[in-house]
Amino acid sequence: xxxxDNQPGPAGGGNGARxxxxxxxxxxxxxxxxxDGISLDVSQGEVLVVIGPSGCxxxxxxRCLNGLEPIDSGEIELKGEVITRPGTxxxxxxxxxxxxxxxxxxxxxxxxxxxVLLGPVKVQRRKRPEAERDALSWLERVGLADRASSFPRQxxxxxxxxxxxxxxxxxxxxxxxxxxxxxxxxxEMVREVLDVMLGLARQGLTMIIVTHEMAFARAVADRIxxxxxxxxxxQSAPDGFFESPESERARRFLNIFEFSxxxxx
Amino acid sequence: xxxxxxxxxxxxxxxxAWLTVSLAFWGIALSLALGLLAALAGYYRVPILxxxxxxxxxxxxxxxxxxxxxxxxxxxxxxxxxxxxxxxxVIGLTFLGGAYMAEAFRGGLTAVGRTQIEAGLSLGLNRVxxxxxxxxxxxxxxxxPVICATAIFLMKETSVFSIVAxxxxxxxxxxLLKEGHSTESNLMLVLSYLVIILPVSLLFAWLERRARFAxxxx
Ligand SMILES: Nc1ncnc2c1ncn2[C@@H]1O[C@H](COP(=O)(O)OP(=O)(O)OP(=O)(O)O)[C@@H](O)[C@H]1O
Ligand SMILES: [Mg+2]
Numbered sequence: 470x471x472x473x474d475n476q477p478g479p480a481g482g483g484n485g486a487r488x489x490x491x492x493x494x495x496x497x498x499x500x501x502x503x504x505d506g507i508s509l510d511v512s513q514g515e516v517l518v519v520i521g522p523s524g525c526x527x528x529x530x531x532r533c534l535n536g537l538e539p540i541d542s543g544e545i546e547l548k549g550e551v552i553t554r555p556g557t558x559x560x561x562x563x564x565x566x567x568x569x570x571x572x573x574x575x576x577x578x579x580x581x582x583x584x585v586l587l588g589p590v591k592v593q594r595r596k597r598p599e600a601e602r603d604a605l606s607w608l609e610r611v612g613l614a615d616r617a618s619s620f621p622r623q624x625x626x627x628x629x630x631x632x633x634x635x636x637x638x639x640x641x642x643x644x645x646x647x648x649x650x651x652x653x654x655x656x657e658m659v660r661e662v663l664d665v666m667l668g669l670a671r672q673g674l675t676m677i678i679v680t681h682e683m684a685f686a687r688a689v690a691d692r693i694x695x696x697x698x699x700x701x702x703x704q705s706a707p708d709g710f711f712e713s714p715e716s717e718r719a720r721r722f723l724n725i726f727e728f729s730x731x732x733x734x
Numbered sequence: 735x736x737x738x739x740x741x742x743x744x745x746x747x748x749x750x751a752w753l754t755v756s757l758a759f760w761g762i763a764l765s766l767a768l769g770l771l772a773a774l775a776g777y778y779r780v781p782i783l784x785x786x787x788x789x790x791x792x793x794x795x796x797x798x799x800x801x802x803x804x805x806x807x808x809x810x811x812x813x814x815x816x817x818x819x820x821x822x823x824v825i826g827l828t829f830l831g832g833a834y835m836a837e838a839f840r841g842g843l844t845a846v847g848r849t850q851i852e853a854g855l856s857l858g859l860n861r862v863x864x865x866x867x868x869x870x871x872x873x874x875x876x877x878x879p880v881i882c883a884t885a886i887f888l889m890k891e892t893s894v895f896s897i898v899a900x901x902x903x904x905x906x907x908x909x910l911l912k913e914g915h916s917t918e919s920n921l922m923l924v925l926s927y928l929v930i931i932l933p934v935s936l937l938f939a940w941l942e943r944r945a946r947f948a949x950x951x952x
Contacts, residue, residue, distance in 0.1 A: 537852055564858035574853035578871040587867055588857040640857065 486513040487549075488644050488675050489534070494543035496526075496533055496699075503529050505699035507543070511644065514673040518686040518707070521696035522722060527679040530696075531646045534677075535559075535566040548643060564592060567637030567645040571652050573629040575621040581608070581632050582617045588640045600639070607635045611665050627658030631665055638669075645669070647678040663689075683726050687711050695719045739918050743910060750906045751926045757820065757902070758889045758930075761827025765888065766881070768828055769835025776836075777843045787836065794833035800894045802826045807898040819898040826898075827888055834884040842877030843869065878945035882938035889931055903927065 489511040496504040503526045511517055519527050532538040534545060536552070536559040545553045552562050575584050582604060589600040608614050611631040621629055630650055637645060647666065651659045663685050670676060670689050680686055686693060686707065693710040695703040695718075703716045714720050772787040774780075794802075806822040817825070846869050854868040896905035907923040 535856055537855065559855075560858045560860050563856055566856075568853075568856040570849065570853060572849065574849050576850065576853070576868060576872075578875060587859075591863055591867060592858040592860075636857070 487511070488513050488515075488547070489677075490544075490546040491534075492544045492546075494530070494533060494545065495541045496529055496538060497541055503699050504533065504540075507699075507701060509694070509701065511675060511677065514675055516670045516675075516689055516691045517677045517694055518690035518692070519677060519679045519694045519696060520681070520683075520686060520722070521702075525696045526699045527696060528648050531568070531648050531677065531679060534646060535563050535568055537568075560592070564588070564640050565643045567640060567642035569630070569633050569637055569645070569647045569650045571649045573621070573626070573633045573653075575629055575633055575636070577621050580618050580620050581613065581624075584621070584632060585636045585639055588636065593640065604635070604639050607638055608632075610668075611635055612661075625658060626654045627661045630654065630658075630662045634662075634665055634669075644675045644677065647676065647680070649679055649681065651680065651682060683711070683723075695722070697722075736915060736918055739915050740922065743918070743922060746906055746910075747903070747922050747926050750901055750903045751930055753900065754889075754892050754895070754902045754926075755930055757823045757827065757895065757900075758892050760824045761831055761892075762885050762888055764824065764828040765831025765835045765884075768832030769837075770839050772832060772836035773839035773843060776840060791833040791836055794829050795837075799826055799830050799891050800897060802829055803894065803898050819895075819900045822898045823892070823895045823900055827891065830891065831884060831888045834887070835881060838877045838880035838884055839873065841880060842873030842875070845876040846872045875945045879942050882942060885938070886931060886935060889934065890927075893927075 487510055489509070491507055491509040494504050494507040495502065507530060509517075519530065521527055529538060533540050536557070540553060543553065544551060547562065547565060552559075576587070579587065582601070585604045585608065586597070586600055589595045589604070590597055593600075605614060605617060608617055611634065613628060613631055613635070616624060616628060616632075621632070624632065634650075650666075651662050654662065659682065663682065666676070666678065667685075667689055678686070678689065688707075690707040692704055693707050694701055695710065695714070695716070697718050703710070703714060703719050705715070710719070711723065714723060772791060775783040775787040778784075803822055803826040806817060806826055807819065810817060850868060850872065851864065854864045859867065892902060893904045895902045896908065899905075903923055903926050907919050910919040
């Protein structure tokens with residue numbers, strides 16, 4: 470890969486083929502500039518973890534990537550296809566970009582299987598028996614094979630989030646976006662969800678993960694992106710980032726976590 | 735109490751009850767369709783239709799059914815439009831009911847969260863699929879109690895149909911009253927409405943429980 474832009478290459482994980490290419494992404498809400506010129510590449514199989522203080526624009530960045538937020542300027546490319554031109558068929562793009570939300574957002578009127586099959590059967594028009602086999606094998610892998618006919622209200626938070634992950638995975642997306650998917654969970658349920666994500670990472674799924682779980686970030690990431698005030702301040706390999714962050718802002722940010730760790734003891 | 739009279743009149747009451755039920759059925763079914771369309775015009779902010787729907791809802795809810803029927807049956811013929819009594823009844827009931835049903839659907843639609851819609855969009859659902867598989871089922875679950883209450887309200891409103899010369903229950907009862915036997919007639923009138931509305935009420939109560947069960951502990 471020969472990139473003439475001034476973009477650091479992937480720190481590991483990925484095998485080189487570029488899945489996502491973001492250039493000079495700018496996004497404002499009213500007068501306020503929320504994303505201020507983001508440029509970023511993600512390669513096949515790479516796990517990117519985005520961290521940064523609350524309100525710095527992490528969620529907005531993810532939402533721009535699947536068209537939930539329109540952007541002001543800049544360019545996003547998915548596997549070589551520019552998806553930020555006017556006239557982009559977002560329904561098609563969104564089938565290739567999986568999204569998991571902080572509050573699960575399962576459909577309450579559908580049972581687990583119904584939630585998981587809606588995309589493959591209605592959107593991708595796959596044959597139901599085949600899609601169902603696929604869905605059940607995913608549910609089994611996340612330990613929920615026996616909950617296929619349960620309704621969301623009958624599940625714990627951790628179970629709901631695992632279903633939400635499967636719902637995105639059954640679309641066979643080229644990249645998955647996770648926006649603080651453990652932030653609403655009771656502490657004892659965080660692990661089961663992170664374990665699923667770690668498994669997906671090992672298996673070579675391309676992912677962008679926004680999280681405040683620092684130990685998890687370090688374990689799962691190929692590259693850490695540290696954002697502040699709508700810009701990427703620092704990006705580096707996880708060990709380097711957590712042991713000796715380059716920027717003053719990242720140091721201060723990490724200090725906050727250490728302080729709260731100590732206080733909890 | 736004249737039991738012979740009651741037995742003699744029973745078939746008459748049955749026939750009138752049947753007429754009332756069938757007119758109510760069509761009025762309610764068409765109200766649901768009209769109400770859904772009006773609510774969707776507002777929900778999707780369809781430029782002109784949205785205004786039209788708003789105006790219609792105000793007009794329909796603020797005029798009595800009796801007046802609407804009067805206009806359809808006695809007013810329209812002067813403009814050269816002659817409608818049968820039954821047609822007037824169904825149109826009138828639909829016109830009135832559509833407005834209330836629209837309000838019921840509107841309440842349901844606004845209850846569907848923005849984030850649920852985003853979850854549907856993120857799966858690649860298009861607008862129609864989103865409406866059909868995500869928005870409507872959830873809106874319906876919320877709207878069901880109001881829809882049921884409106885349906886019952888409309889069934890009771892059928893009691894003014896006699897104004898368009900339909901031999902419905904009220905009409906029959908008034909007719910029999912003229913011949914005396916007021917106690918029996920009144921009793922049978924009340925009974926007939928009970929026989930019609932009670933099963934429907936029970937059905938709706940069950941439906942509301944189902945809707946609540948299908949709902950929202952997410
Ligand atoms: N729809 C919106 N309209 C106006 N402002 C918004 C909107 N969405 C987000 N913002 C603002 O944009 C900024 C960035 O929001 P964003 O949700 O991307 O932050 P974040 O990094 O995800 O924060 P957190 O860690 O709290 O989730 C915030 O100041 C927020 O108030
Ligand atoms: Mg956020």
